[in-house]
Amino acid sequence: MDIGTAKPSKEEMLGVPHHLIGFLEPGEPFSAADYVEAASKTIREICARGHLPVIAGGTGLYVRSLLYNISFPPESRDPGLRAALYEKAEKEGAKALWDELRSFDPEAAAKIHPNNLGRTVRAIEIYRVTGVTMTEHVRRSREAPTPYDVCAIGLTFSDRAALYGRINVRVDKMVADGLPEEARKIAGLKNAPTAMQAIGYKEFIPYFEGRCTLGDSVEQIKRETRRYAKRQLTWFRRGAGIHWITVDACADFAEEYGRAAEFIEAKGWPRWTAADQKD
Numbered sequence: 001m002d003i004g005t006a007k008p009s010k011e012e013m014l015g016v017p018h019h020l021i022g023f024l025e026p027g028e029p030f031s032a033a034d035y036v037e038a039a040s041k042t043i044r045e046i047c048a049r050g051h052l053p054v055i056a057g058g059t060g061l062y063v064r065s066l067l068y069n070i071s072f073p074p075e076s077r078d079p080g081l082r083a084a085l086y087e088k089a090e091k092e093g094a095k096a097l098w099d100e101l102r103s104f105d106p107e108a109a110a111k112i113h114p115n116n117l118g119r120t121v122r123a124i125e126i127y128r129v130t131g132v133t134m135t136e137h138v139r140r141s142r143e144a145p146t147p148y149d150v151c152a153i154g155l156t157f158s159d160r161a162a163l164y165g166r167i168n169v170r171v172d173k174m175v176a177d178g179l180p181e182e183a184r185k186i187a188g189l190k191n192a193p194t195a196m197q198a199i200g201y202k203e204f205i206p207y208f209e210g211r212c213t214l215g216d217s218v219e220q221i222k223r224e225t226r227r228y229a230k231r232q233l234t235w236f237r238r239g240a241g242i243h244w245i246t247v248d249a250c251a252d253f254a255e256e257y258g259r260a261a262e263f264i265e266a267k268g269w270p271r272w273t274a275a276d277q278k279d
Contacts, residue, residue: 001026001186003179004200006170019046026186026195029082031122032065039066043148052269060235061119067150070141076126085121086193100124105133113231118197151267152242153260156233162248164226171200171222180204180214199224 001007007021019042024030039055046053057063064070089097094117101123102109112119123134130137157163183204186195196202200221207217236242243263250256 001182001195001198001201003174003177003182004198006174027189027192028194030194031118032062033071035062036066036071058232060232064239067146067148067152068142069144069146070138076130076137078125078129081128082121082125082193085124086117089117089121094120097121097124105135107135108133116197118194121193149267150241151264151269152239153263154236154242154244155247155256156244157248158246159248163229167225167229168222171218171225174200175218180207180217184208199228 002022008018020035020038023038043053055063055066085097095114097117097120098109098112098114101112101120104127105123108123109120112123114120126132126134126137157166179200183201186192186201187205187208189195196205203220203224204217206212207214243260245256245259247256250259
């Protein structure tokens with residue numbers, strides 16, 4: 001899933017080690033709880049080597065679950081139940097499951113898009129197995145303090161049209177680089193519930209089934225990505241303590257980097273140096 005996830009190339013990594021990229025097979029399910037477990041372990045290893053870990057990404061649920069200690073008990077998982085819920089979704093549609101979630105956990109449902117089948121299934125699974133809603137699990141988790149001293153830096157645009165234009169260009173480049181072919185391979189897997197829910201993959205299903213044109217699917221990806229960007233901004237702006245950098249107000253990358261470095265140094269942490277590349 002190199003293209004659709006914008007996996008950085010070796011050149012883009014600039015010799016800096018990146019973790020938890022390309023470590024999972026596309027057919028394997030992966031939840032926010034799985035991410036917290038894997039990322040926490042990686043953070044501990046990096047810190048043990050005397051280095052500063054940098055969490056990069058835009059998925060609000062995953063980031064907050066990691067940084068603010070939101071977790072779910074291992075016994076809340078039931079692979080058989082999860083498979084049955086996905087089967088129900090295939091027959092009745094994702095909305096049917098979302099309506100079921102709303103009936104017993106309206107607060108969680110309000111935070112999950114009706115088309116986000118993965119999160120809907122997970123919320124139902126947690127409730128059916130533990131008897132406690134996802135909302136209540138999150139509340140209980142937040143009672144414990146975060147183990148991290150966080151310096152959060154967010155990137156934004158003052159001109160929403162410019163942001164959306166960048167998104168459209170990015171999608172066009174992905175398509176030119178072979179995204180439809182990559183999506184077809186993922187769709188051909190017998191079971192890839194997490195992978196096929198990603199934006200840039202599920203939108204091609206109608207095209208593969210002959211129900212729309214390639215152009216229609218590409219336009220849908222652009223729309224969904226723009227909507228996702230809007231939701232990201234809303235999600236992160238609710239949180240306090242984020243240092244925002246307005247990208248289109250900076251003259252160049254050096255200015256953006258300088259501002260980020262100022263935020264980091266204000267925490268009393270050392271500026272990144274070439275020695276950190278060893279990590």
